[in-house]
Amino acid sequence: MSADIWNPGAVDLVIFTVADPATMPSLMWDKSMVSFGDSNPEAHSGLSLFVLTVAASADLNEYFKGKRVLPGGHLGFNETLSEASQRIAYDRLGLDFNTIKAKLRQLGTFDAPGRDPRGRALSFAYWSIVNFEDIRRFLGGRDQVGLELVNSQHSIDQFVQNFGPLEIYDGVSRFGYRTMPSPSLKSGHQKTLTKDIPSGPILALDHDDMVFYAWRKLRHAFDSRIDPFSFFGLNPLSEEFRLSDLQELTEVCRGERIQRDLFRRNVMNLDFISESGNLDRSRPGKPAIMWSPKRINDKSQ
């Protein structure tokens, strides 16, 4: 836990989590804790993808007044980047990556000129996905730790209303999207970030870009032939889940719709979940079989 501040380097964290706004405790409906960027936040339900943010400190610069940013901090003089990212998660959020089952991964270095109004700033971004249960007690507080929506069924619906069918897009989210040049040709994609879309930026600095790039990495874990639980080394859902929950998760992480039967067969082929033996009758219709991850071995990457 180094206190020596090594000025030019900063570490910013993109930490995702998954939760259903409809079942969030009512106290969290406080605007300052969960932001949907939407005039109608109640419309968001179903498993949704969030990113952890904090209130920016305006002590040093007016620019930050009222804005929100990713949690970040300075790189200590004798720290590795990996150590710094874990320390900052603990200092700023309370999250201890030694005890929770999640790991921080390198995202990239951000140093575009002018990215920070305070002058030159080199930022090392890290990303991770954590269980909602592991962070909910850290929400709020002095830094106003909160959740910013990245994707939900409803925000995908809204995207379709504004921009048309998803077919030409290679994944959409609140933080940006990519267009496909032609189906099944991976080259020649074109990305659109929040600075280029009508709804405008969400976080301060270039943190929207960081979220977008981290989301693209997250997306890989759901790229159809990967077991996401092994990739993350954790299960972001509850212990047991319905297949439709896993599908919702996959859809918001990929930013696209998947056909129900197709999804089912894909998952069955990959064979990384097994029936828990229980049924879920909480919704109308035929009771759903509950599933659990078969094994969570983190041989990934």
Added chain:
Amino acid sequence: MSADIWNPGAVDLVIFTVADPATMPSLMWDKSMVSFGDSNPEAHSGLSLFVLTVAASADLNEYFKGKRVLPGGHLGFNETLSEASQRIAYDRLGLDFNTIKAKLRQLGTFDAPGRDPRGRALSFAYWSIVNFEDIRRFLGGRDQVGLELVNSQHSIDQFVQNFGPLEIYDGVSRFGYRTMPSPSLKSGHQKTLTKDIPSGPILALDHDDMVFYAWRKLRHAFDSRIDPFSFFGLNPLSEEFRLSDLQELTEVCRGERIQRDLFRRNVMNLDFISESGNLDRSRPGKPAIMWSPKRINDKSQ
């Protein structure tokens, strides 16, 4: 061209190029310029993938004596990483990325403890692929700029002899390889770097790792549904080439064998090359149609 040295940051460059050892000018057979890491360098022929290296300076530390490294340099105080990487390419190699058609891409940050015997060193790695014609005149010199083989038909053959058929590997190279857990399941791969294989390390420090990770990125450009020329914004082959040349290139970049007819049909489907109108009769057998890239638009990423 900043002279202010910003001590803690360094930039290292992984610059690939493609050439056929059999047609290299004889002066380049000097061991110090082209290294195959092989007792029988004459066996390497066909299009091969190289990485640019320089002799390490042993002025400051005995460790570097006789070793080779990636070209690198310190980060200037008022430079962006991108600017620094271009300046270093120019200072150390003579390569001017403003005039050649190639672009440097961020690879990642390397800061493992103990990676540099001189103490803490943070390194920002960048990678690129350039035309052989653009760098051949810069080979040699005080820093002994040279080429280290990354992959060739012959070195793939040797891999098969030592480790068995390629089927279980997801790409092999002199700088490491990955094993597949099961066909068509992308998760659970396991990588093996030079420090873990009998032939041992090739470059000093952790530069073998940098080459390996850069090679994995390069590999994406040949991932079957991408037009590599558009991805790179340049054609690493000669202006006209045979389909078998493109296949050789693809094979050494992917580190795997491809069936001739399959490759042909894939390329034809993607439709990014067109017949130049000429035939090549330089080899026995039926003359080969010569091809050229259709268009090189760098919409990539």
Added chain:
DNA sequence: TCAAAAGTGTTCGTTTTACACCCATGT
């Protein structure tokens, strides 16, 4: 005529996608 490399046709199995249908429950 033969070897060598280029290029094509055909087949087979798997994966992707679509569509339609059946199933089990609460109201």
Added chain:
DNA sequence: ACATGGGTGTAAAACGAACACTTTTGA
């Protein structure tokens, strides 16, 4: 009965991989 969501069968289309064949040259 019927709306609601869960779950399955089937078949066309697309794709990957293997094999065998034809073509065109130089020697």
